[in-house]
Amino acid sequence: xxxxxxxxxxxxxxxxxxxxxxxxxxxxxxxxxxxxxxxxxxxxxxxxxxxxxxxxxxxxxxxxxxxxxxxxxxxxxxxxxxxxxxxxxxxxxxxxxxxxxxxxxxxxx
Amino acid sequence: xxxxxxxxxxxxxxxxxxxxxxxxxxxxxxxxxxxxxxxxxxxxxxxxxxxxxxxxxxxxxxxxxxxxxxxxxxxxxxxxxxxxxxxxxxxxxxxxxxxxxxxxxxxxxxxxxxxxxxxxx
Numbered sequence: 424x425x426x427x428x429x430x431x432x433x434x435x436x437x438x439x440x441x442x443x444x445x446x447x448x449x450x451x452x453x454x455x456x457x458x459x460x461x462x463x464x465x466x467x468x469x470x471x472x473x474x475x476x477x478x479x480x481x482x483x484x485x486x487x488x489x490x491x492x493x494x495x496x497x498x499x500x501x502x503x504x505x506x507x508x509x510x511x512x513x514x515x516x517x518x519x520x521x522x523x524x525x526x527x528x529x530x531x532x
Numbered sequence: 533x534x535x536x537x538x539x540x541x542x543x544x545x546x547x548x549x550x551x552x553x554x555x556x557x558x559x560x561x562x563x564x565x566x567x568x569x570x571x572x573x574x575x576x577x578x579x580x581x582x583x584x585x586x587x588x589x590x591x592x593x594x595x596x597x598x599x600x601x602x603x604x605x606x607x608x609x610x611x612x613x614x615x616x617x618x619x620x621x622x623x624x625x626x627x628x629x630x631x632x633x634x635x636x637x638x639x640x641x642x643x644x645x646x647x648x649x650x651x652x653x
Contacts, residue, residue, distance in 0.1 A: 424594045426576070457638040461577070468627065468643040469569075469577065480641060512577050516638050521591050522567075527576035 427452065427513055427525035434531040440501040443528045445513030446494060451523055453494035457516035460489060460498045463527075464509045472511075473498065500530070508532040534558040536644025538628045543650045544618055554611040554628030554644055562606040565631035567640050568613045570649075572624040580626070581613065585634030596622075618651045625649075 428446040435441040445452065452458055460473040471480050473489040476496060486507075488499045496515070500507055513525040540552040554566070568580040581592045581602040590602050601614040611628050625648050629640035 426578075459639050461640075463577075468645065469629075469640075470643075471639065471641045474632070474639045510576075514577075514579070514639075519591075521593060522579040522582070522638070524569075524577045524579055 424517065424519070424521060424523055427515060427523055429511075429513060429525035429528045431526070432529045432531065435500075435503045437503055437505065437532060439503050440499060441503065441530065443498045443500075443511050443513075443530070445496045445498070445515075445525045447496075447515055447523070448494055450518040451494075451515040452491065452496050454518060455516045456491070458489070458491060458496045459514045460487075460496075461512045461514065462509050463512065469512065503532050505532055534560055534564070534630050534642050536628050536630065536642060538626060538644050538647040541626065541647035541649045543652060545653050546619060546651055548618055549614070549616045550618060550649060552613040552615065552626055552628075552647060552649070554613075556609040556611070556630070558609075561609045561630070563634050565634050565637040566602075566604060566611045567629045567631060567637065568602060568611075569627045569629055569640070569643075570622075570624045571627070571646070572621070575624070578624075582631065582637045583611070584637065589635070589637075591637075615649070618649075620651050623649060623651050 461469040477489040535557040625646035630642040
């Protein structure tokens with residue numbers, strides 16, 4: 424159950440777009456479309472952002488989008504806003520019927 | 533909307549036990565799968581365990597398997613995590629979270645306020 428691999432940090436300017444990658448293996452991301460993303464502001468509870476690779480829960484801005492290719496999932500945030508500055512975590516279902524998170528990516532706007 | 537509040541955290545010596553609870557405020561609790569997720573100080577999220585809506589299916593991270601036990605009491609709208617043989621690396625904030633499904637447990641859509649566990653001599 425090794426953690427999924429995410430870049431430690433990414434940065435972007437207001438209004439720009441950024442992409443955060445999340446790399447796993449065929450036993451998790453590559454084997455299933457049960458990939459999700461969570462946003463966590465400092466000192467706050469995580470927020471559910473994306474499920475089923477690319478679906479947004481009700482109430483989540485359409486500036487957030489997800490995709491997957493092979494063993495790598497991606498989260499793209501378009502039209503960056505100051506409030507997007509946070510930590511982002513990917514998560515995948517695994518062959519062992521467990522879940523595994525990525526190490527997290529700190530987004531600086 | 534389900535609200536979740538975790539409790540039971542504290543300071544405990546290595547090798548000792550602790551039981552966490554997570555109280556849910558909505559009746560939908562009994563139809564929802566549930567998870568425990570933890571976060572060590574300054575570190576990322578780590579999935580710990582999950583349990584199906586009626587309590588028959590349970591899965592654990594390798595790091596806690598054999599030491600932690602997840603359970604639930606739907607009559608009390610409460611989720612539990614029994615933690616035995618605690619280690620310093622178990623230190624962190626423990627969150628309970630509701631799954632979007634009762635049986636196929638993939639996603640955590642509602643997260644509770646966490647409770648802090650510190651394992652230290």
